Amino acid sequence: xxxxxxxxxxxxxxxxxxxxxxxxxxxxxxxxxxxxxxxxxxxxxxxxxxxxxxxxxxxxxxxxxxxxxxxxxxxxxxxxxxxxxxxxxxxxxxxxxxxxxxxxxxxxxxxxxxxx
Amino acid sequence: xxxxxxxxxxxxxxxxxxxxxxxxxxxxxxxxxxxxxxxxxxxxxxxxxxxxxxxxxxxxxxxxxxxxxxxxxxxxxxxxxxxxxxxxxxxxxxxxxxxxxxxxxxxxxxx
Numbered sequence: 211x212x213x214x215x216x217x218x219x220x221x222x223x224x225x226x227x228x229x230x231x232x233x234x235x236x237x238x239x240x241x242x243x244x245x246x247x248x249x250x251x252x253x254x255x256x257x258x259x260x261x262x263x264x265x266x267x268x269x270x271x272x273x274x275x276x277x278x279x280x281x282x283x284x285x286x287x288x289x290x291x292x293x294x295x296x297x298x299x300x301x302x303x304x305x306x307x308x309x310x311x312x313x314x315x316x317x318x319x320x321x322x323x324x325x326x
Numbered sequence: 327x328x329x330x331x332x333x334x335x336x337x338x339x340x341x342x343x344x345x346x347x348x349x350x351x352x353x354x355x356x357x358x359x360x361x362x363x364x365x366x367x368x369x370x371x372x373x374x375x376x377x378x379x380x381x382x383x384x385x386x387x388x389x390x391x392x393x394x395x396x397x398x399x400x401x402x403x404x405x406x407x408x409x410x411x412x413x414x415x416x417x418x419x420x421x422x423x424x425x426x427x428x429x430x431x432x433x434x435x436x437x
Contacts, residue, residue: 241423251429253427301370317370319369
């Protein structure tokens, strides 16, 4: 399977614990995006990378959140001291850099986080 | 006010009927427009890009009205398998092409 993969698919954690998610993008896709989706809402942008550089972080990304893409391939998203409000689906997407106007992003299956 | 707004529905559609719905966007600098489909507890998947001239893909037709800043999606001859949430998406190159999603319109096709 050469699509975007995410691990784990599900994570249940207790409030106050740290969690880390991993995203493996499609090979050779320069851009990697993280989104968060809560029930009944559309996904919301969190952050994105171009190769290994993190180019933008949303205001949604509090100091408890950190993301890395150390070698420009896979990425990790860590949440420290989780809160119940962090419960959501965390989606990763990747896209190639293209010269045209349309940039299709390919999504992974997501990691569903439940904070108890 | 959200940057992309959609009627959440649900739109209850008899099988074989036509359904249409819109979304509006507030940022006039938006450059690219898409409809994504999302099934329950699954990731969003690109349904189609939306062009100013309008475009059609099988039973699906998308239109873009830049002057009024809205995008529409029409589904003809609805199938049971069309039941899903349809997400309207806009992007801007200056914003790194991050996707800005509407809240989604839920469509339920019934026999």
